[in-house]
Amino acid sequence: MLRDTWVLFRHGVRATVRQKVGIVFGAVQPLLFLVLFGPIFTTFGTWETLVPGLIVQLGLLSMGLAGFGVVFEKRSGALERMRVTPASRLALLLGRVLNNAVTLVVQTVLLLAVAFALGLRAPAPGLAAGFVLVVVLGISLAALSYAIALTINEHLFAPVMSTAVVPLILLSGSFLPMSMAPGWLDAISHISPFRYVLEALRELFQGRYLTSTVGAGVVVTVVFAAVALTIGARVFDRENA
Amino acid sequence: MIKTTGLGKTFEGGVEAVQGVDITVESGEIVGFLGPNGAGKTTTMRMLTTLLRPTAGTATVAGRDLLGDAREVRRRIGYVSQSGGIPFGTPLKDELELQGMLYGLGRGPAVAKAAEVVAGLGLAGLDTRSGETLSGGQRRRFDMAFALLHDPVLLFLDEPTTGLDPQSRANLWDHIRTLRAEKGITVFLTTHYLDEADALCDRVLIIDHGRIVAEGAPAELKTGGRTLDDVFLDITGRSLREESELSGKGA
Numbered sequence: 001m002l003r004d005t006w007v008l009f010r011h012g013v014r015a016t017v018r019q020k021v022g023i024v025f026g027a028v029q030p031l032l033f034l035v036l037f038g039p040i041f042t043t044f045g046t047w048e049t050l051v052p053g054l055i056v057q058l059g060l061l062s063m064g065l066a067g068f069g070v071v072f073e074k075r076s077g078a079l080e081r082m083r084v085t086p087a088s089r090l091a092l093l094l095g096r097v098l099n100n101a102v103t104l105v106v107q108t109v110l111l112l113a114v115a116f117a118l119g120l121r122a123p124a125p126g127l128a129a130g131f132v133l134v135v136v137l138g139i140s141l142a143a144l145s146y147a148i149a150l151t152i153n154e155h156l157f158a159p160v161m162s163t164a165v166v167p168l169i170l171l172s173g174s175f176l177p178m179s180m181a182p183g184w185l186d187a188i189s190h191i192s193p194f195r196y197v198l199e200a201l202r203e204l205f206q207g208r209y210l211t212s213t214v215g216a217g218v219v220v221t222v223v224f225a226a227v228a229l230t231i232g233a234r235v236f237d238r239e240n241a
Numbered sequence: 242m243i244k245t246t247g248l249g250k251t252f253e254g255g256v257e258a259v260q261g262v263d264i265t266v267e268s269g270e271i272v273g274f275l276g277p278n279g280a281g282k283t284t285t286m287r288m289l290t291t292l293l294r295p296t297a298g299t300a301t302v303a304g305r306d307l308l309g310d311a312r313e314v315r316r317r318i319g320y321v322s323q324s325g326g327i328p329f330g331t332p333l334k335d336e337l338e339l340q341g342m343l344y345g346l347g348r349g350p351a352v353a354k355a356a357e358v359v360a361g362l363g364l365a366g367l368d369t370r371s372g373e374t375l376s377g378g379q380r381r382r383f384d385m386a387f388a389l390l391h392d393p394v395l396l397f398l399d400e401p402t403t404g405l406d407p408q409s410r411a412n413l414w415d416h417i418r419t420l421r422a423e424k425g426i427t428v429f430l431t432t433h434y435l436d437e438a439d440a441l442c443d444r445v446l447i448i449d450h451g452r453i454v455a456e457g458a459p460a461e462l463k464t465g466g467r468t469l470d471d472v473f474l475d476i477t478g479r480s481l482r483e484e485s486e487l488s489g490k491g492a
Contacts (some may be wrong), residue, residue, distance in 0.1 A: 007342045015331060073328055076372075078336070081326030081387055084290050085343040086315040 001088040008087075008095020016103055026062045027107040030054040034114055037175070045176075047120040052201035053174035054115075055108055055134055056194055060172075062107060063141035064165045066100045067149025071157055074150065089237040097142040097232070104138035105131070126204040129214075133204075133221050137197055140225040143232030150235050172198045196220035242268045242303060242395050242427040243289065249297030249451075250284050258284040260451040261298065268394075271421055271428040273442035275435065277477050281451040282431045283323065286399050289429070290320045303395045316344070319388030320397045326387055327372035327380055334368040337386060344391035351390070358386045362416055378409030385416065396420065398430035402437060410434075414441050435469040445469075449477045 016023065034054055041050045073079040082092060149157050172194035178186050189195050200217020243266035250259040259281040266272050276282045287293040289302055291311040300307035303317035327333065334355065341351025359368050362382045372380055381401060388396060402410040420426045432438055438445050439459045447455040455462060455476050462472045
């Protein structure tokens with residue numbers, strides 16, 4: 001399984017590098033928010049509050065739509081060609097999501113570089129811990145995205161996902177902390193796992209590590225990853241003899 | 242090489258796509274699997290290639306139990322689906338290398354084997370290109386290349402010549418005959434072209450409404466001066482299946 005995962009991961013990375021412009025385009029929207037909204041936000045907030053929100057936004061946009069890739073593979077028959085090989089079904093998923101995670105890391109580094117130029121000052125341990133959360137979140141989102149792409153009508157994938165991503169971004173508190181929201185909206189936002197991840201990231205970026213908020217974020221991220229990968233693996237394995 | 246007993250597939254909602262099919266294919270045979278649209282050809286093919294789990298019956302494919310040893314079945318078979326398997330925008334040599342490695346070959350052997358198979362199919366020099374730059378016939382031969390990288394003993398071809406011009410069809414037939422003659426590969430193929438089945442296959446099976454309704458060598462079936470088209474239409478009827486289904490629903 002590990003070998004098959006590596007083979008697919010390396011193949012995916014090569015394909016991603018060939019389309020490197022796509023990596024930048026995937027990060028354009030959060031970068032625009034950073035450059036055009038950040039200076040306004042920082043008149044009353046801090047970069048350490050805004051940037052984690054933009055990272056979660058990036059994750060949701062970039063990884064949430066990762067399933068597009070498998071839609072094209074399904075349409076061309078390439079996915080079926082791979083499913084008839086003896087390769088592990090789990091590897092068919094993991095190879096892809098790990099490649100997506102690398103893309104997210106590159107995009108996040110790009111976002112952070114610009115954010116540092118604009119004034120972000122986060123401690124190295126906080127950034128490192130934040131990266132781990134972001135990678136796990138990215139893998140989970142990509143796995144879920146693949147599962148959805150392989151389950152629903154392929155023509156519905158784009159409208160469904162782009163519609164679903166917007167409320168998830170807003171309810172996570174990407175742009176403004178949900179503590180500023182009215183009570184009913186704040187209550188609803190607790191349903192979203194991304195709120196917990198984001199609040200943990202904000203703590204980490206402010207150099208606070210051993211807090212209940214960070215703990216909740218870690219637990220939610222791990223549980224979300226377990227659920228998303230299980231669903232993704234089941235969908236990739238579905239209907240095999 | 243293939244032995245099924247009572248193989249069946251009932252989809253959710255109760256649609257019985259394949260109903261208790263018994264198939265026997267001997268080693269080295271080229272067998273055509275014919276039937277009207279919706280008869281159960283592709284469902285059967287997908288079950289035999291491990292892509293779809295049967296809901297009834299048993300099957301041995303390439304000497305391995307289909308349900309108990311699916312991974313070993315996959316190691317021994319090659320499969321070309323109706324839609325092919327070539328993604329656009331990727332050099333085919335990269336895809337061939339990946340496919341070879343998914344069959345367990347190391348990187349070097351995968352590259353070498355791909356070059357050998359590609360040359361054997363008359364595609365040398367084209368593997369640096371991506372799928373969208375190739376003709377339909379070239380793409381179909383690349384589909385075959387993907388299925389042959391691991392030297393399968395049994396090759397499944399789902400409508401391999403649909404949409405190809407006569408030259409490309411004849412070329413593909415030649416390659417299929419060569420594979421059997423030189424490597425002893427058993428071939429199980431579906432087709433809507435009955436002249437293709439007549440020219441290429443040692444034996445044909447005709448499936449309709451999920452059941453095998455006729456079986457034999459083309460020459461055995463063509464009694465009374467009939468063509469294989471006549472035999473097929475006599476057995477499966479002349480009504481358009483889509484219209485029949487709509488009438489049935491309407492009734």
